Amino acid sequence: xxxxxxxxxxxxxxxxxxxxxxxxxxxxxxxxxxxxxxxxxxxxxxxxxxxxxxxxxxxxxxxxxxxxxxxxxxxxxxxxxxxxxxxxxxxxxxxxxxxxxxxxxxxxxxxxxxxxxxxxxxxxxxxxxxxxxxxxxxxxxxxxxxxxxxxxxxxxxxxxx
Amino acid sequence: xxxxxxxxxxxxxxxxxxxxxxxxxxxxxxxxxxxxxxxxxxxxxxxxxxxxxxxxxxxxxxxxxxxxxxxxxxxxxxxxxxxxxxxxxxxxxxxxxxxxxxxxxxxxxxxxxxxxxxxxxxxxxxxxxxxxxxxxxxxxxxxxxxxxxxxxxxxxxxxxxxxxxxxxxxxxxxxxxxxxxxxxxxxxxxxxxxxxxxxxxxxxxxxxxxxxxxxxxxxxxxxxxxxxxxxxxxxxxxxxxxxxxxxxxxxxxxxxxxxxxxxxxxxxxxxxxxxxxxxxxxxxxxxxxxxxxxxxxxxxxxxxxxxxxxxxxxxxxxxxxxxxxxxxxxxxxxxxxxxxxxxxxxxxxxxxxxxxxxxxxxxxxxxxxxxxxxxxxxxxxxxxxxxxxxxxxxxxxxxxxxxxxxxxxxxxxxxxxxxxxxxxxxxxxxxxxxxxxxxxxxxxxxxxxxxxxxxxxxxxxxxxxxxxxxxxxxxxxxxxxxxxxxxxxxxxxxxxxxxxxxxxxxxxxxxxxxxxxxxxxxxxxxxxxxxxxxxxxxxxxxxxxxxxxxxxxxxxxxxxxxxxxxxxxxxxxxxxxxxxxxxxxxxxxxxxxxxxxxxxxxxxxxxxxxxxxxxxxxxxxxxxxxxxxxxxxxxxxxxxxxxxxxxxxxxxxxxxxxxxxxxxxxxxxxxxxxxxxxxxxxxxxxxxxxxxxxxxxxxxxxxxxxxxxxxxxxxxxxxxxxxxxxxxxxxxxxxxxxxxxxxxxxxxxxxxxxxxxxxxxxxxxxxxxxxxxxxxxxxxxxxxxxxxx
Numbered sequence: 028x029x030x031x032x033x034x035x036x037x038x039x040x041x042x043x044x045x046x047x048x049x050x051x052x053x054x055x056x057x058x059x060x061x062x063x064x065x066x067x068x069x070x071x072x073x074x075x076x077x078x079x080x081x082x083x084x085x086x087x088x089x090x091x092x093x094x095x096x097x098x099x100x101x102x103x104x105x106x107x108x109x110x111x112x113x114x115x116x117x118x119x120x121x122x123x124x125x126x127x128x129x130x131x132x133x134x135x136x137x138x139x140x141x142x143x144x145x146x147x148x149x150x151x152x153x154x155x156x157x158x159x160x161x162x163x164x165x166x167x168x169x170x171x172x173x174x175x176x177x178x179x180x181x182x183x184x185x186x187x188x
Numbered sequence: 189x190x191x192x193x194x195x196x197x198x199x200x201x202x203x204x205x206x207x208x209x210x211x212x213x214x215x216x217x218x219x220x221x222x223x224x225x226x227x228x229x230x231x232x233x234x235x236x237x238x239x240x241x242x243x244x245x246x247x248x249x250x251x252x253x254x255x256x257x258x259x260x261x262x263x264x265x266x267x268x269x270x271x272x273x274x275x276x277x278x279x280x281x282x283x284x285x286x287x288x289x290x291x292x293x294x295x296x297x298x299x300x301x302x303x304x305x306x307x308x309x310x311x312x313x314x315x316x317x318x319x320x321x322x323x324x325x326x327x328x329x330x331x332x333x334x335x336x337x338x339x340x341x342x343x344x345x346x347x348x349x350x351x352x353x354x355x356x357x358x359x360x361x362x363x364x365x366x367x368x369x370x371x372x373x374x375x376x377x378x379x380x381x382x383x384x385x386x387x388x389x390x391x392x393x394x395x396x397x398x399x400x401x402x403x404x405x406x407x408x409x410x411x412x413x414x415x416x417x418x419x420x421x422x423x424x425x426x427x428x429x430x431x432x433x434x435x436x437x438x439x440x441x442x443x444x445x446x447x448x449x450x451x452x453x454x455x456x457x458x459x460x461x462x463x464x465x466x467x468x469x470x471x472x473x474x475x476x477x478x479x480x481x482x483x484x485x486x487x488x489x490x491x492x493x494x495x496x497x498x499x500x501x502x503x504x505x506x507x508x509x510x511x512x513x514x515x516x517x518x519x520x521x522x523x524x525x526x527x528x529x530x531x532x533x534x535x536x537x538x539x540x541x542x543x544x545x546x547x548x549x550x551x552x553x554x555x556x557x558x559x560x561x562x563x564x565x566x567x568x569x570x571x572x573x574x575x576x577x578x579x580x581x582x583x584x585x586x587x588x589x590x591x592x593x594x595x596x597x598x599x600x601x602x603x604x605x606x607x608x609x610x611x612x613x614x615x616x617x618x619x620x621x622x623x624x625x626x627x628x629x630x631x632x633x634x635x636x637x638x639x640x641x642x643x644x645x646x647x648x649x650x651x652x653x654x655x656x657x658x659x660x661x662x663x664x665x666x667x668x669x670x671x672x673x674x675x676x677x678x679x680x681x682x683x684x685x686x687x688x689x690x691x692x693x694x695x696x697x698x699x700x701x702x703x704x705x706x707x708x709x710x711x712x713x714x715x716x717x718x719x720x721x722x723x724x725x726x727x728x729x730x731x732x733x734x735x736x737x738x739x740x741x742x743x744x745x746x747x748x749x750x751x752x753x754x755x756x757x758x759x760x761x762x763x764x765x766x767x768x769x770x771x772x773x774x775x776x777x778x779x780x781x782x783x784x785x786x787x788x789x790x791x792x793x794x795x796x797x798x799x800x801x802x803x804x805x806x807x808x809x810x811x812x813x814x815x816x817x818x819x820x821x822x823x824x825x826x827x828x829x830x831x832x833x834x835x836x837x838x839x840x841x842x843x844x845x846x847x848x849x850x851x852x853x854x855x856x857x858x859x860x861x862x863x864x865x866x867x868x869x870x871x872x873x874x875x876x877x878x879x880x881x882x883x884x885x886x887x888x889x890x891x892x893x894x895x896x897x898x899x900x901x902x903x904x905x906x907x908x909x910x911x912x913x914x915x916x917x918x919x920x921x922x923x924x925x926x927x928x929x930x931x932x933x934x935x936x937x938x939x940x941x942x943x944x945x946x947x948x949x950x951x952x953x954x955x956x957x958x959x960x961x962x963x964x965x966x967x968x969x970x971x972x973x974x975x976x977x
Contacts, residue, residue: 045310061217062210064442066390067475071898074390102210116208120200123867127697128207129390129442135208150911157906161898163390163443164697166874166936167906169867185198185863 033097035060036104044091050084051075053091054101062102062132066161073160076133076140077101083140085159102132105139115139115177123185124173126164133160138174147178194710195927198863201702202717203695212440215394215411216472223396223468224253226458227312229302229319230480231294234328234552234891235343238292238301242320246304249318251311253465256303256457258291264460267453268425269517270417272668273526273548276356281548283352284344286516288426288453288460294323295343295515296552297893298480300453305461305469328891332489332510332549343515343550352513352522352548357530358606365543368504372495376578382566383962384487384512384885385878386901387559389696391442392473393482397458399466405433408459412438413448413694414734419726420671421451421519427460431726434459438724441696445875446558447482448696449736450519454481479896484885485559487512488525492570500584502593504541505533507570511548511556518557522548527667528563528655528737534604535571536615536651536829537593542605552891558736560875560937564654572650572942576949577958586946587623590651591616597920608655610827612920615651618853622649622831625913626851631835644838645848646951649831652939656931657742657826657922674821675739676730677748679708679755681814683800685793687712687719689751692732693744694723698868698933700740703861707745707927711752713779714792730817738931741860742826742922749926750818758814762795765806826922826930830854832873832939834947843970845881845948851913852939857921857930865932869914872936878904879937880944884963902963 032041035058042057054060054077065087066074075086078100105113112120115138125131134157141148141156148156153174154167162170169185176182191197206212243255266285273281285291290301302319306312327341334340335350343350356362369375396409406429412418415436422436423429441448454471461469473481488509495504511525530544561568575593579586595602597614604610623629631647638645658664661672678690689708693700705719722728732744756776763781764771767788775782779792798805799814835849852869859865882902886894895901921928941962948964949957957972 047310055217056219060210061214062212064214064391065216066392066442067898069475069897069899071903072390072475102208106209112205112208119208120204123201123863125204125207126699126867126871127390127443128203128212128440129214131207132210151907154906161390161903161905163388163445163875163903164871165867166870166872166904166909166912168870168874168909168912171906171911185866 029092031091031095033094033099035099036101046092048091049087050089050091050094051086054086060101060103064129064132066129071161073133073137074130076136076160078136078140083137102135105135118173118177121185122169122173122176122182124165124170130160130162134162134170138177141174142178193716194706195860197706198861199702199706199716201699203699203701214391214440214442215396215409218396218409218439220396220398220468223470224305224307224465225309225312226461226469226471227304227309227316228300228454228471229304229316231290231297231299231301231323233294233323233325234297235326236294236323237326238290238294239322239324241302243302245318246315249315251307252315253305253467255319256289256461257301258287258289261288264288264428265426267451267456268421269522270421270519270670271523272670273353273355273522274668275353276359281353281522282347283517284347288456296554297891298554299515303457305465328552330551330553330887330889330891332512332551335549335551336547343552350550352550355526355546357526357544361541361543361605365504365506365541368541369493369495369506372503373498374496374582376494376574376581377491378574378577378959379491380570380573380959381961382486382488382490382569383879385485385559385883386479386885387445387447387482387485388903389443389445389448392475392478393448393452393454394472395455395458396468396470397462398468399463401466405435406459406463407435407437408455409437409439410455411441411448413441413444413696413736415694415724415726416692416731417734418451418455422456422459426456435727438694444696445560446485446562446736450483450557476897479901480554480893483518483555483557484514485556486566487556488566490570492574494574494578496578496582500582500589500592502537502539505539506543507533508545511546512553513548513550514553514555515550516555518555521555521557523668524558524563525566529567531606531608531655532564532567532653533571533606535568536595536653538595540605553887560872561934562737564934565938565941568650568652568938569942573945576946587619587649591619608825611824611923613827613829613855614918614920615829617918618829618831618855619651621853621915621918622833622851625853625915626833626849628833638837644840644951646836646838646947647833648943648946648950649833650939650942650946651831652935653827653829654934654938655825656738656828656934657822657925658737658739659825660823661821671733672821673733674819675743675747676732676817676819677744677751678730678815678817679748679751681755681796683797685718685796688722689719689748690722690729691744691748692729692734693740694735696735698735698740699861699864703741703864704745704748706860707748708752711749712792713777738933741927741929742925742931743820743822745927745929746822746925747818747820750820751816754816754818755814758810759795761806761810762798763790766790766795766798766804823924826857826925828854828856828930828932828935830935830939832943834943836944836947836951838948838951838969840973843966843973845964845969847877847910847944849910849913852936853915853918854932854935855918855920856916856932857919858928859916860929862916865916866914868932869936870912872934873912873940874904874909875937876940877909877944880941880962881964882908
């Protein structure tokens with residue numbers, strides 16, 4: 028066990044970790060941040076996506092020790108300061124971009140990463156960027172629409188197409 | 189004008205806020221003080237005799253509390269099967285024991301034979317490496333037809349063979365169907381497989397068992413679609429714990445799609461071990477573990493024959509299916525290829541004679557059970573494929589051939605020759621709508637445009653029916669169900685007028701917390717925010733049967749309506765007292781009680797308060813309080829139907845299929861929340877695209893699972909699917925439930941695979957390709973185009 032320190036959602040945290048402890052385990056079990064989910068064990072599904080130093084990372088594929096000193100943002104850090112839903116979160120609700128909610132934290136985190144790098148993506152670019160995030164419920168239709176809406180694009184209202 | 193609240197409104201989902209902020213509470217998010225961790229040790233061979241298991245080194249390892257094997261479960265029952273199918277000779281199916289941990293033999297890769305429980309998960313995993321198991325590998329039985337051949341190795345030594353049952357339906361029609369096929373003008377024959385799938389909800393299964401010696405009570409947190417069913421099966425049949433000492437909680441559940449209906453050994457293990465160890469026990473499945481322990485779906489091999497007259501009118505249909513049960517009978521497994529499949533073989537058509545034969549087979553593979561649609565996709569796929577093939581053979585347009593055989597709307601209620609009675613439908617209307625929204629008229633121009641780019645464009649349709657709203661208890665009882673399939677609801681009006689609805693339905697993505705609240709709020713004329721939906725906890729909700737088979741709004745919603753009607757009836761009595769009026773003169777609308785012809789009125793909140801503060805109250809006539817429970821048992825199944833169209837482009841160089849457009853025109857009867865309904869269709873269609881083009885669960889001849897992770901099992905990704913065009917404006921309300929609803933959860937997965945395959949075959953029509961088995965991978969498509977299929 029070694030001590031690992033990092034900043035999570037703007038707050039300095041530290042905890043014990045084995046060499047094999049994954050960042051997602053450190054966040055979920057060590058910090059009680061259970062919004063980040065584990066959906067697979069091969070880095071395929073993206074449910075565990077967080078931001079590390081401003082980049083989207085699958086937290087099941089990074090050792091906690093490797094995040095020493097890093098700035099980490101999880102889904103718990105994505106709401107506005109007053110607690111209201113952030114732009115992407117609100118768009119996911121407005122456009123029904125989630126059903127069971129399990130993949131959703133990863134989807135919001137990858138969408139934020141996309142819009143940071145490409146503020147006005149095409150549908151094709153959105154679908155390509157979601158390559159590493161699997162949703163089994165929505166068929167992606169409304170996730171794509173939510174991201175388009177979050178980018179400020181004109182999107183038909185839900186159930187009015 | 190769309191409504192902005194109540195029934196018919198696209199109310200935003202209230203549950204989204206917690207899911208979007210990381211505040212959902214899924215089973216793996218639950219940690220109980222003092223919990224220990226279970227690691228299941230699973231067979232790595234498909235079939236083997238257990239000669240010995242030496243756990244001494246593992247038990248001595250650091251942090252290990254105990255290593256369990258079958259010997260520890262000698263006093264408990266096996267994991268039960270909830271349905272007994274009677275074969276065509278009148279005999280019950282063969283039903284092997286399914287022990288919690290393997291006894292004597294392991295029967296599939298993933299069959300657990302030991303469990304290490306330790307202070308940490310890593311300690312449990314490390315100790316598992318120290319278990320010395322002498323397992324003698326036996327010949328694996330994988331191919332279904334080989335499994336039922338004479339002399340085949342048996343999966344279960346105590347059964348007479350690997351045949352679970354040989355089912356005939358309707359058995360009396362067998363010879364008449366044979367005769368009709370012999371004498372027909374034309375018979376179209378098709379042999380096909382319905383590929384084995386893995387449901388893959390994004391949340392893997394989890395179980396946390398807890399035992400409280402103070403009250404001798406057990407609690408199980410589990411990823412279930414139906415906590416009461418788990419309590420009944422596990423309590424009564426496995427562990428012998430009475431219901432009042434066993435609480436099952438299914439909190440937020442990250443998708444189910446059928447595979448979280450069933451009672452699994454891991455649930456029984458954690459419940460049992462928590463008492464044995466006097467410590468909470470937690471098990472979290474990895475995805476790799478899910479592939480070898482979650483029940484799989486589909487896996488049918490079928491030959492179907494459709495007999496027609498000169499005009500293409502259907503005369504008779506015969507279908508022979510081998511259905512894989514896997515190594516043990518999962519909870520609903522026997523019902524899927526029989527009652528959920530044979531009864532749907534009439535589809536939307538008038539076919540006077542139908543005979544369905546199903547041979548259910550044990551193999552050394554993971555158990556197979558219901559997956560989104562469950563039996564109905566298998567029925568729809570073979571029917572809609574054979575109809576399409578028949579149209580080509582007869583030289584009749586595929587849409588026209590369907591129309592010639594549709595049951596007309598004037599013919600409802602319509603009794604099929606396969607034992608069900610459709611209440612309502614209008615198949616010409618959904619077909620009309622489908623052709624409109626898919627712009628079939630413009631297809632030829634689009635095809636020419638594709639051809640100019642060297643691509644092959646195809647257009648395919650399918651029209652489906654499904655039996656949902658599962659199910660009338662007396663009927664399913666006759667068919668072999670060992671449980672009733674009603675649903676329950678308690679509506680508790682609180683003193684200041686807010687409402688808690690306790691439902692036996694369970695939401696794991698369907699949005700019940702929003703749509704159920706819309707119904708109650710609409711009935712009472714109050715704000716939706718005043719209504720809270722409670723589900724997923726046997727200690728808080730009345731005995732209910734859970735969510736599957738697109739039953740929640742049709743059965744659970746109906747129970748809620750009945751309970752709310754009782755509330756209104758009682759509230760009217762209170763209101764009549766408060767207004768000093770005759771009860772028969774009291775009217776209730778928009779949250780106000782009024783007396784006809786007067787200006788007297790009393791608000792909903794005042795009546796609620798009076799019921800709980802009964803200072804001025806008709807105590808001599810009625811009890812205080814305002815809480816009612818209803819159990820609703822449906823009179824019939826519901827019959828959603830619809831037409832689906834798919835437009836594809838095939839790259840002849842590579843065999844790659846791209847879905848360019850997908851349209852769905854569904855008749856779900858009345859719709860509570862259009863936004864949620866459309867989302868259900870989107871998701872179902874995406875799973876259908878997965879089945880048709882990508883997903884395949886493959887075992888090698890030794891029973892090794894070749895597709896055991898997302899590296900090998902191709903889940904649909906965002907770029908594999910198009911934007912969908914969906915419509916539910918064709919509405920023929922259900923006639924036998926109070927909301928007129930039919931259910932929408934499975935339609936997308938039922939109607940889409942044949943539409944997609946029909947589209948690809950259409951694209952390849954110049955290449956002499958009549959059929960390709962799913963998934964239509966580039967390799968399979970290319971091989972078929974080049975005569976190498």
